Amino acid sequence: MYIEQLKSKKINLASYIPIPLGFILLIFFNFFVSDGVDTNQVIQQTINSIGVNLTFILLIAPLAFGLLLVLFWVKFIQGLSIRSLTTSRVKIDWKRFFFSFFLWGTITVLMILAMYSMHPENFVWNFKPEKFFVFLFLALVLIPMQTSFEEYLFRGHMMQGLGLAFNSRLIPLVVTSVLFGLMHISNPEVDKVGYVIMIYYIGTGFFLGIITLMDEGLELALGFHAANNLVGALLLTSDWTAFQTHSVFKDISEPSAGFDVLTPVFILFPILLFIFSKVYGWKNWKEKLTGKLSTIN
Known part of the structure; x- marks a missing residue:
């Protein structure tokens, strides 16, 4: 009912x-x-x-500001609640957010440590306390705002608007996932790895869209996205990524288009979908992902 809840509102689709x-x-x-x-x-x-x-701030601040813009627009221009933009539940379920955050955050930490253990020659110790803790403060403030902006824009505002316009779940899932991937097309990772990395970006968009529709809210997507960017930025950096940070480790290896792109999309994300489905009892996958919107009585 994440999209359907708005059918009872008098909303100008424009x-x-x-x-x-x-x-x-x-x-x-x-x-x-x-x-x-x-x-x-x-x-x-x-x-x-x-x-x-300062480069990090320059890159991320516009996206962090974007969160405030989307929330202002929904609240004061459209006259809708932030709760309805976030979830179909009576109130925002922060337990879902933190479960998703710590689950993916833990997996991310384990993957980085495993890579370091197997190929220590690909990493250098980059930890400088005085620089790291300044970055830690900046990251804790700005990265959750950046990731929340992307979720509230794509899986929230756009998904709900497209769903209402086309009376569909599939159309907003496909459109928002592809656009989410295209948003990253100017990233330096694309120059380094090639357009094959768009499989990862668009695949991530589909994963986040699926958990939003299946769970009837943004909480899991918000938690995953925040953990993905925050934990990654704090633990690992390289000279060819969009976020180059004062992290703990620095990756000096050449990126692999195969392993780095395909493993999350075709192995890890399906495992996460399975875990979430068991924890939250998801059913009626076909209807929730491809069906028409339900009628609100």
């Missing part, structure tokens, strides 16, 4: 257009502007000029 349209135009503008530009070189030059932490 109010769902401005923010997604503006963001989509920004995605394609960034793509065409950066086409042929070495984005990693630009990031390195910025780091050399203003430092790692």
Whole structure:
């Protein structure tokens, strides 16, 4: 009932257009502007000029501000509650958020430690206490805002708007997942690995969309996304990623398009779907993911 709950509201569907349209135009503008530009070189030059932490702020602050914009728009322009944007439940289920956060956070830590144990030559110790703890503060504030913006925009605002417009679950699932992937097309990882990495980005979009529709709310997606970006940024960095940070480790190896891209999408995400489905008793997968919206009495 995550989308259906809004059918009883008097909503102008045109109010769902401005923010997604503006963001989509920004995605394609960034793509065409950066086409042929070495984005990693630009990031390195910025780091050399203003430092790692200020570069991090410069990159992430607009997305963190985007969260405030989406919440303001929904609350004061559309006249809807933040609760209805977040979940179909009577109140936001923070236990779901923290279960997802700690589950994926733990898996991420174990994967990084396993990679370090198997291939220590691919890593260098990057921990500098005075720099790390400044970054830790910045990360704890800005990264959850950045990830929440992406969830509230794609799996919240856009998914609900498209669902209402087309009386469908499948259309918003497909559209938001693809657009979520395309949002990352200007990342330096794409230059380094190639467009095959879009399998990971779009696959992640589908995973997050599926758990949102199956669980009738954003809590699990919010927790997963926050853990993915926050734990990753604190533990591991490299010279070819969008977020280059004062992390504990630095990866100096060449990225593998096969293992790094395919393992999460085709192995880890299905395992997470299985765990979530058992914990929360998900049923009627076909109807919840591909069916028409239910009628609200």
